[in-house]
Amino acid sequence: MSALAGRVYAAATQAEARAYGLRERRVDVGDASLAVLEGGPAGAPPVVLLHGYSADRVVWVRFARHLLKDHRVVVPELAGHGASGFTPGLGYSAPAQARRVAAVLDHLGIDRAHVAGNSMGGFVAATLAVDHPDRVTSLLLSDAVGVTQPEPSEAELAFREGRNPFLLDDVADFPDFYAMTMARPPFLPGFLRAAVAADYVARRDQLEEIFRDFHGVDPLDERLGEVRVPTLVVWGEEDRLVHPSTARVWADGIAGARTVTYPGVGHMPMLEVPSLAAADFRAFLSGLGRRG
Template sequence: MSRRTALGARVLATATRAEARAYGLRERRVDVGDTTLAVLEGGPVDAPVVVLLHGYTADRVVWMRFAKHLVRDHRVVVPELAGHGASGFTTGTGFSAPAQAARVATLMERLGIERAHVAGNSMGGFVAATLALAHPDRVASLLLSDAVGVASPEPSEAELQIRSGRNPFLLDDVAAFPEFYAMTMARPPFVPGFVRAAIAEDYVSRREELEEIFTDFFGVATLDDRLGEITAPTLVMWGEQDRLVHRSTAQVWADGIPGARTVRYPDAGHMPMLEMPRRTADDYRAFLERVSPRP
């Protein structure tokens, strides 16, 4: 790692910790049996619980600015799933949606959480929906943001690349990172160039790890035939400019889950909660008030 990218990595880590503290989010580690998860947690301990799950190759940071708008009156738990971020990677751990959902269930047990509103973006949405099927009594509601886990009626740009034999998530050189990064969001938050360079270098260095996670995660059956079994009130949230998961996928989730509501953002990409945190958090709070009104 060059001196410039090493500086970028240090600046990113320092800024992330400072931002988390500013939002009232505390860092901790929780043993979930086969691994230990890094977790951000904030808000009143006796308040309704919201669990926020990130996507493939992402980490808990993508939810922080969204969580900022919830911590006043919710207990917010943001884990980094196995293989990601500070939770670390160990080959052979198992990274499928059922495996990750089982760890989230264990995490809830270890934290004394009987029931939670569970939100997931991308891969995290697949994990959240799997958790709702496996433990319907533990999931008070679902937020599925640009979620994978069902067959898409129309292929996304990323899916077309994968079909052609080029996986846009698996990079051999930092020079390819800007193209991939542009696919992840339509409205990315500002990141200094030297910090983005550090992110790119770290991303490329983890190629083999990310390939194992990808193989595990995308090697399991989708939930198309089981959506009708989901009983949790569900909000489907989607960025219309998503280049990783086609916007037509939102309708599959909405049509399949009884009573699901949908909110779409014409100007957002794959991560609306990061691209427009206040607006998406306001919509989510309104949904929570409908499905679980406060006394």
């Protein structure tokens, strides 16, 4: 049943992406081949959307639909995740992933892009802005890891005790973990949720290696002043994975950064309140146009 459910889940998410106008392609980035969703007018301002640890490009699809009319939207599946696949020892640090995102831009003929990232994807996006400043026009950092949390989240406390809530030994552990990821999760039928749970169990060792490569590695606390592009920091006020107090670290460290928080929302605003989050992002982008 879980294998069938997995195929149904993949088909459903692919169909939704296509319905919104997102096309699938693969991009060779040298040490990996990444699965990428792309849509919108080819000559429009490009926007790159980066998912978090253990997630995939699907988490951005309902947010992306609100940008496709007047932006070229690119949603890579980061190495080690989803259809991009996992290779032991490849290297999954934020700088390594940022280099791969830059390679995606090269392949697609994009000089600079607005770059948005959630959680680990935010870490990668900010690292891209620091290590490859000529490639980033603006940043959207959503519930991003990569800096010290002033107050530890529920997940951070678990990490300090040697437990990683993302690493599941049994599908029975999935409901508690899933509840940590979102305060307002979109509807997902039970049999599809079971398929996602089984996938987490199957990928446990892979996720452990990815976590070891990026968590607490090459943090940006002392480098935030090097981010010199307009930045919007957004956060769910009920985030249990990365404490909302962390938004202040990003906003205080990046000159001119703005902050938006969402009451009743957890770690993934772009999936929990996609229309609202996209509207705030569009307003931010519109403000950049008026500024410059």
